[in-house]
Amino acid sequence: MDVHNAFLHDDLHKEIYMDIPPGLQRQKENIVCLLQKSLHGLKQASRQWNEKFTKALTSNGFLQSEHDYAFFLKRKGNSFIALIIYIDDILITGNDEVAIKSLKEHLNKHFHIKDLGEPKYFLGIEIARSHIGISLSQRKYVLELVSDSGLSGCKPSAIPVKQNSKLTTQEYDKVASSIEIDPPLEDASHYQRLVSRLIYLTMTRPDISYAMHILSQFMHGPKHSHIDPAIKVIKYLKGCPGLGLLLPRNADLDITANCDSDWGTCPMTRKSLTGFCIKLRGVLISWKTKRQSTVSLSSAEAEYRAMTKTTCEITWILRLLGDLGVQVKGPVQMYYDNKATNDIATNPVFHDRTKHI
Template sequence: MGNNDSHVAKFKEYLHSTFHIKDLGSPKYFLGIEIARSDKGISLSQRKFVLEIVSEAGLSGYKPAVIPIEQNVKLTTHEYDLDIPSSNKDPLLKDPSGYQRLVGKLIYLTMTRPDICYAVQILSQFMHMPKESHMNAALKVVRYLKGCPGLGIFLSRECDMGMTAFCDTDYATCPMTRRSITGFCIKLGKSLISWKTKKQSTVSLSSAESEYRAMAKTTCEII
């Protein structure tokens, strides 16, 4: 990329003479990401990838979910259930590979779908020994995606180069570690350029402390 067409053309000629490249023009589909251009900006989505996930999960005929994860859901590891009576235990999956593949695809999908980041960060904590409740929660995310497969990121052509950041946190909602979860998103003009949901590294002793940790993490990302 560059703002001098003649230099870009010369550089293409040099690359072609060395590596025998081919200029395919403006990208429309790359590594599962669909790219659409207009006078207003560039839209990035993974609609085809979402439909493939829904089909592979066998949920094509299911009713879409309104939200990706239930509010205040408490998913735990297998070790956390050892003291629970066997009649109430949540059994481990016999073959965890299906869960691992599904969550891996959902992690890749967060590149253009910040709306599922919170749910995916929870599901990704149980890759080693997933339980039936974890798989059900993952399928809930797929059902949510089924209802809105074309959502994505829009990079607006109009940009005042002003940066805006938003952050928030819960307080000690992890039932195993009592750590809080930080979530933030950063916009350049009208365009979303960075987002993340991650468990905090230490236990906060108050909701105010967890909020300050979220602000500090967001400030580091801005810098």
């Protein structure tokens, strides 16, 4: 299939020139109007834009996916077209060049679009195609991040985060019967801007997902002990800026999942940590590191909750692939490492240890 990249320019994004209200007499030249309310950036603006774009596609025979509202499909005989949109950037793929060309002409009637051809750079992601498959990386983004941080000449780090790293929001940390003061950062925006840029990088770098889970917990009030781990992540990225994801051309369409949990890992709330990764054709397509919403009373309970989150993600992926008409070999294999969890899943007997789950 050929993939095409396009950029939309809607009438809402054009510059608007206001006329002088009727009845107003000009007493001086170059008078201006006092703005009472913003014309752009309203709460309903994004909803109105999505509604307008959806109507333009549905009028052309497209169906909006029930599992991802930014995903549209059109099938007619052997012709197949898929489209995904992010704000005003869209990707179009399909097996019918004539239908794709007709779609572009249809969109150009409703919006002002710019056809960028085969995508090589989309939303900060570098796309490279070869006979092996498609490679996704953010190398340019990483190099700009390292340069802006002033760490171009630093020594790279072998790991993104120290093992058993426990960051807290406490002002005083008792270590070896001594008290160390950990005051808040004078400029919190520096830490917030740095972590926000690193979070965007996790789209193609699952290796820093756990580190960003830790650092993102302190965006509201970062302290001096939090900035050093963030710098360590950048030093790690400096040593491997070109790492990314490779989507091979030929492989079996099977899905496998791995899930795990860390019981009571949060030192502030004692909540457990859920981590999972899901592979299609042996390639990562979904991953997450997230703190659980409730406190687990045992490691088996924490593992069971991690399995639940992983199962929900697998269900969503299977339904999304079903919209694409992709038949996945089943059942999906999920790997975990807790015998008690396996016993509960195999024989869910009601007793005191599981009735609260």
